[in-house]
Amino acid sequence: MTVVVKVGGARAVDPEGALADVAQLVADGEDVVVVHGGSTKVDDTLERMGIEPEYVETPSGVVGRFTDEETMEVFEMAFGHLNTQLVAGLQSQGVDAVGLSGVDGKLLAGPRKSAVRVMEDGKRKIKRGDHSGSIKEVNDELLYTLLDGGYTPVAGPPMIGKDDDEWLPVNTDADRSAAAIAGALDATLVLLTDVSGVYADPEDPETLIESVETGDDWNDLQDAAEGFMGRKIMAAEEALSGGAPEVVVADANVDEPISGALEGSGTHVHQTAIETEEHT
Numbered sequence: 653m654t655v656v657v658k659v660g661g662a663r664a665v666d667p668e669g670a671l672a673d674v675a676q677l678v679a680d681g682e683d684v685v686v687v688h689g690g691s692t693k694v695d696d697t698l699e700r701m702g703i704e705p706e707y708v709e710t711p712s713g714v715v716g717r718f719t720d721e722e723t724m725e726v727f728e729m730a731f732g733h734l735n736t737q738l739v740a741g742l743q744s745q746g747v748d749a750v751g752l753s754g755v756d757g758k759l760l761a762g763p764r765k766s767a768v769r770v771m772e773d774g775k776r777k778i779k780r781g782d783h784s785g786s787i788k789e790v791n792d793e794l795l796y797t798l799l800d801g802g803y804t805p806v807a808g809p810p811m812i813g814k815d816d817d818e819w820l821p822v823n824t825d826a827d828r829s830a831a832a833i834a835g836a837l838d839a840t841l842v843l844l845t846d847v848s849g850v851y852a853d854p855e856d857p858e859t860l861i862e863s864v865e866t867g868d869d870w871n872d873l874q875d876a877a878e879g880f881m882g883r884k885i886m887a888a889e890e891a892l893s894g895g896a897p898e899v900v901v902a903d904a905n906v907d908e909p910i911s912g913a914l915e916g917s918g919t920h921v922h923q924t925a926i927e928t929e930e931h932t
Contacts, residue, residue, distance in 0.1 A: 835894020
């Protein structure tokens, strides 16, 4: 079994337990790919540099970072630092980890989006100068080569975006990066975050949705996913549509968070939920 683990970049997420769990899974003979976020690190770095982060809302209601050229430079710096720290953490656990960005070997590639549609003061507008992209291709051969060689890939944004005839690093969402990789590898995707999963009532942890198997279950899941969780459910759908058999949203801050998720904790979204929904 191949497992893709997305380690969240939120301030409340401690990666230490996940890294120890990756080490145990690798020692047990599992193939693991680690994907990391880092939006909090980017915001902290921008603040130290006196740059105000800018977030925009799309017409569909999704809130995301607007990445101009200056912010993109900070993004590369922050994500590079995080990647190095995670690789070193895994090396300390005895894992032969290799750090990659989506730019390396065109691991994550697609067109650059230099302009985005946004909502401002209730009106739809076009905002130009963005450095972001949509992942259309994953270099799974590169990942298989590393895994077959006994290495554990640790990957994260930026991706490589094509703008006319030029390739350049651009921002992309870490959850969706993990989804693209899981789909390409037909791997189970574990999205680690700072809560136990998706709650039917976002304010009540007692309402954890444990399993999503049908189209109706999927609709309920979408209705329950608010704020940052909405992006994770979008990523789950992309992973399942791409070939991942299962996606688990689970708590990063517990003992053995990945093994626990694979064994039943968290919210388990099965490919049957997407298949059923597509035929209803």
